[in-house]
Amino acid sequence: MTEKQSLSFVLNGESREVSIDASELLVDVLREKCGMKGTKRSCDVEVCGACTVLADGLPISSCTTLAIDMDGRDVTTIEGLARNEKLSxxxxxxxxxxxxxxxxxxxxxxxxxxxxxxxxxxxxxxxxxxxxxxxxxxxxxxxxxxxxxxxxx
Amino acid sequence: MFITPFTHHRPAGLHSVFDILAKYGDDAAVYAGGTELLLALKARVLRYEHLIDLKRVKELGGVRVENDFIGIGALATHYRIANDPVVLASIPEYASLSDGIANIRVRVAGTLAGNLSFAEPHSDPPALLAAMGATVQLVSADSERSVPVSEFIAGEFTTMREDNELISEVRVPVTQPNEAFRFRSFGHLERPAVNVAVGCKNDDGKTAFRIWLGAIGDHPIHAEKVETALRGVPRASLRDVLPAATEEFTSGLSATSDLHGSADYKRHLASVLMQRAVNEAAESASSKES
The missing domain is CATH 1.10.150.120 ([2Fe-2S]-binding domain)
Known part of the structure; x- marks a missing residue:
């Protein structure tokens, strides 16, 4: 019924293309397919903020966001803040x-x-x-x- | 939790949305922010074979100004509404409400149209929009109609929207120089237990209130009896009339005991919040006049 979709987005300043199912949540794609384990799943109902990532600079709950909705957008996780080994x-x-x-x-x-x-x-x-x-x-x-x-x- | 697989559609125009809806009927749902829908899909309370992302539908975006109302497009997020200069200037109490919804992440992703369509009773926008006389524009492939927010929400998770219709815009009358609105909401969870919206209008020295209650029932409740009791009462005498009027009204409300509080607690909250909002709206309306 469903086929794989291609998600093209900018992750921590780098263009990425990932093959996903439309039903996959952003938190899972970031953690399991992009290796960004700093994004934490906790309450799973957009209340606690542990899964916060920035989409075009503003915070969203990655636990309650479809990864496909980040197509064409700019996503920042905690791993993207430090530059050249220097903390933000x-x-x-x-x-x-x-x-x-x-x-x-x-x-x-x-x-x-x-x-x-x-x-x-x-x-x-x-x-x-x-x-x-x-x-x-x-x-x-x-x-x-x-x-x-x-x-x- | 994982969502049951579905086919994802991303139409660029309203016509394509209606085509997809016509083709798949009940098996399809539309979404924008997804802040309500995804929770239900994850909990498997709802399940759809087709999801239609509206975020690229160009006809649904933005906030626009008409002569006497602000048109809030279906894709406008709470965050956008809270920070929009036109909204802040023309309907300031609604901007303030938007800034208090849930948390920053929900405000950044969630839309007003989605909030109204979902009709979760524990929600802030409906009561104030009802008090302000706002309307919902509903469009389908071949028709458009307008429904007052006060009638749009029919019950828990139920609205007047037909399956082949979408909210295109919410129209909120511009707050006039001789009127003021106050919104009070309280809850110890992310969602409100009870909220109250009050409008106060001064016409040639005569004061008229519009009072709506939200979250306590399954749809916004019009406190007409309180409005009647306050009609023509000078501001200095409000304190003599107001407590008895709000207590009589709220003690007769049906409420359910749940995680948000006991039924009695909610009725008490409703009365207290109503008194505060009435006093504040009256004071604000009179200071605007002088």
Whole structure:
């Protein structure tokens, strides 16, 4: 009934072409076919933010996105932020502030923060909390995360 | 979870969409953001042999301004709506509502038209759109009609949309200088337990309210009795009338106890949120006038 489809997209700055089924979810294609294991599957219902990736610079839940919908688009995973072995400024701020405990939510937190600062250079505390509200840290290490984000404003 | 395989269609124009729908009927579903549909497909609550992606249908995009309304195209995401300069200037309370839906990822992918079509009762847009007098434009291969949002949602996951129709646009009247809207929503989960939308209009010193409740029932509820009780009441005397009016109305509402809260809790929330929204709308409308 279904045939393989070709997904052409830019992943972390590199053009990719992957053969997929239309029913495959983005999180599975990224993890299993593109090796981007930093994208985490957790709640599976677009609530927790662990599977966050950026599509054309804005955050989406890869667990509830069809991979085929990324055809022609620009996708960034956590692996795409560092350049030439150098962490991005958001990644570096998370390291400097020890803004992680178990680390499972960290890729999503870092990517959401990256999108926030791209769209709003000087967010207020309330704007930071509002934007990151959909990223859950079950270790509850929110204070350190907020400190890391605020250090960039 | 994995989705049952389907054939994916990506038409570029409305005509092709209607052709595919005509060919496959109930076996086909349309989607844009997929934030509601994919959850149902993953949970295997729904299953389709054909999915039609609308994102490349050029007729459905964008936000446009007419004289007295804002046309929100079917592909406009909540994020787009929340940040659109025209929406912010002309229907500011709706922009603010859009900015509060679910979380940033859902707002970036999900569309207003998809939200209304899915008709999940625990949703923010319907109550405020009903209070604002918004309408849904429905198009099919050979017809177009307009349905008020207040009538569009018929029940839980049920709308007035026929299988061969699509929402092309949601039309929201521009908020007038002598009126103000306030929306209040509360829930401890991603979706609201109860929400209240209030419109307040001053006509030659006479105040009229429009009050709608959302999420507590399976479709938006018009609080006509509260509107009647408040008619002609001067702002300074609202406090004498308002609590009794909202409590009488909400105590008679049917509500179900579920994960969002007990039925009594929801009725209490409805009353409290309604009082706050009425006061805020009245104050905002009067400060706009002076």
């Amino acid at each position: 400024r958001v990644q570096q701020a998370f390291v400097d502030h020890a803004a992680m405990q178990c680390g499972f939510c960290t890729p999503g937190m870092v990517l959401a923060t990256t999108a926030l600062l791209e769209t709003n250079e000087k967010p207020t505390d309330a704007e930071i909390r509002h934007f990151l509200r959909g990223n859950i840290c079950r270790c509850t290490g929110y204070i350190k995360i907020l400190e890391a984000v605020k250090s960039l404003v």
